[in-house]
Amino acid sequence: MSAPRKPLHKGMLVGGVVVGLGVGLVAFGLGAGVLAYTLVKKAEKEARAGWTLVPVIVPQRDFAPGEVLTLDELAQRSAPEQLVTSSMVRPDSATYVVGQALTVPVQAGEPLRWAFFAAATEKLEPSERLLSDECQRALDLQPNRSRPDQTAGKIRERLVGGGSR
Structure with a gap:
């Protein structure tokens, strides 16, 4: 017959509970992380379902x-x-925009549009060009109209600086 076991003292019991809780929390955290990752990937796949990606020039x-x-x-x-229109420059037409001057500020990564180039406005009919010039003169006569900034950097400066022109 074996000797009777010593009863556990409180210190050993508390230590075992703390270790058990620690291991349980780590296991729960890992399980929750895997579950969250799986749910995010599933939602991403569902969001992209039916979306065909096409190249554009930026x-x-x-x-x-x-x-x-x-x-x-x-x-x-x-x-x-679904978001790409004929107004956007596609890779097979990129050579047409090389060497062209922009008429508007364009940020890095923004899809290029044919309307951003002077050559596109030169092809307007004389009546359309006249209307455009007349609209610009009317806008210039408005004293309280805000003037457009020339670059994205100037817009950022104005917004961060808190002032308006």
Whole structure:
């Protein structure tokens, strides 16, 4: 017959409970992490279902109006086909925008549009161009109209600085 066991003292019991809780919390955290990752991936897959990605041309840096694009400063990004219109520059037409001056500020990563280039406005009918010039004169006569900023950097400066022009 074996000797009677010593009763556990409180210190051993508390230590065992603390270790058990620690191991349980770690296991629960890992399980919750795996579950969350799985749910996020499933939601991402559902959100992208039916979305065909097509390439568009974007600048790699911010451009101000009047700057000329070079091939080295352009990149190709994918965009959902449902959001890409014929007004956006596609990779097969990228050579047409190289060497063209921009008429508006463009931020890095923003899809290029044909309307951003002077060549697009030169192709307007004389009546459309006249209407556009007349609209611009009418806007210039408004004394309280805010003036557009020339670059994304100036817009950022104005917003961060808290002032308005």
